[in-house]
Amino acid sequence: MTKKIVAGLLLSTALMSTGALAQDVTLTIESWRNDDLSIWQDQIIPAFEAANPGIKVQFTPSAPAEYNAVLNSKLDAGTAGDLITCRPFDASLALYDGGKLADLSDLAAMVNFSDVAKSAWQTDDGAHTFCVPMASVIHGFIYNKNAFAELGIEVPTTEAEFFAALDKIKEDGTYIPMAMGTNDQWEAATMGYNNIGPNYWKGEDGRLALIKGEASLTDEAWVAPYRQLAKWGAYLGDGYEAQTYPDSQNLFTLGRAAIYPAGSWEISGFNAQADFEMGAFNPPVANAGDECYISDHTDIAIGLNAASPNAEAARTFLNWVGSAEFASLYANALPGFFSLNSAPVAMQDPLAQEIVSWRDKCHSTIRSTYQILSRGTPNLETETWNASVNVIKGTETPEAAGARLQEGLASWYEPQK
């Protein structure tokens, strides 16, 4: 009896859904952002469906750690959704090269994005773009406003001011000057080297010169950030050698540390945890009035499954993702994930506003090691983690670190040989 009812129910749902299909096109999105499920279902998709009757959208995320493997097997089996959320650089490039992602170079909305924004989802020569950029994360420093007020410290804009501020905090002793540990290694490279580095290697100019082989990691521009990192060690908390990433986050949000070398993705978490007011400043420049550069790292995009039967509807959706309306929806739902759209986006969160305002006064670049340079063995990204940690701990000199990295890169990367 129950079996019959269940069968009947199943049958009727099946019939109903085929009925719906007959009228509407349903697009399915593959994604690793399962944290964002409710944002997509409650805010983003209803907004799109209201504007585009006849197209239904389903957001079907999988676990971040499994996403690449799950997606690859779905694409091979021909069961993947119509829209594919793209990881930056080589993971997505491999999908495009394998014919799994469609070329979107001619998509109308692509004009809304700068070359830097698109660089993570283009062929090496920049001729073909295969994903619509969604968001980036920006690096800088988040600070405890109460601590700064208490100690009478102004927000530093130059390196001299930055170290003077650190000295003052250290001397006072109430706060740990800077919350960062070297245990997990990536913090030192991502929040350290690639945070302060763009000011030295002049952002995109230096990064592209390195890819073309015109610059070398032993150049002053690439060694100088290590020289600054070497000075950081003295301002990190006791036992920073064994301090992990969550330790650093907790030290800062508990109000025990004054400055946190940050990525903008921290904003929502910090807003929830910290009960003091926070501010942010971009990486200080060498001399007052110097041009500033920030790491504005392209992190997430969305592309079209080349085998999708609903390509027309999917392109409509992608054009909408490239619009100012989507940019505003997404950036406000997820403060810290900044829209890559050229159109200015009004955000409510003050910390996010502060950080995104750097785009107006500074030049944006992406993390130096992500494009092309980490394809070989030894892997430049991993080596950079290791070198940044060594330099902070003083077990390797900045010059030796630069020389070692250059030697490793030159061992497999043709333009650097």
Added chain:
Amino acid sequence: MATRSRTHVVVFLAPAVLVYTAVMIWPLFNTLRLALYTAGEEGRVFVGLANFATLFGDPRWSGAFWNALGNNFWFFFIHMLVQNPIGIVLAAILSHPRLRFAALYRSAIFIPTILSFVIVGFAWKLILSPIWGIAPSMLDAVGLKSLFAPWLGREGSALTTLALISVWQFVGIPMMLIYAALLSIPEEILEAGEIDGITGWAAFWRIKLPLILPSIGIISILTFVGNFNAFDLIYAAQGALAGPDFSTDILGTFLYRTFFGFQLQLGDPHMGSAIATAMFAIILAGVCVYLFAIQTRMRRYQF
């Protein structure tokens, strides 16, 4: 009689042989085979021993390999030096007939062995954390705060610290095995010794220890195989990059990083298999040394 059919032998052996071949022998030889290939333009290309030439010839690869192997030997050395003697002493104490609450001590010491590596790694990381850990505050309470250092974060001490954590976790295994061996020594032999005036520690050194030597040999080889296959604790405590500066990198973590890739580094199953093959050869050599050089001689002590 001589012509009697032996087919039943084959039939009875078949299930075990088939299952063992499918889940152990075939994957093992396939891994060895994989080490002879590399990824080419169009799929897999046979390259002979080129992967091994890279592993031992390229200074970068060989540097990482010898570093991992050296760390592995240190890891093993600490276990042999600390874990097994402590295990023997604990077993000797536990087997003392007048010891009270022996069962309680035995369980308490054995319990860490059944804990997951992830729990052990995480718990010790917290205990030793310079920020929230109880180790610094406990040392502070007895006025020895100056002795505390972020051990897991320093190149010089991280590996030894991890080896000692592993000793803490696994000391119950040699203790149990030796304890069982000690219990199996016949009372008559000990009584005969007592008549000749050999009692207490002398009885342990001159009667019990020679009789448990085969068990100690087994424990040593188990420790060797376990340590050279180790991976979990290092991975749980320090991550796949085995920091700081690869000072805790052992063959297992080196293999993992190479085979499965790490962060932006894509995995290389062929080089990974070459490392796995090298690990297999090292463990095989160690076990052979034990079987042919040590165990054959040990039999003389048995009655």
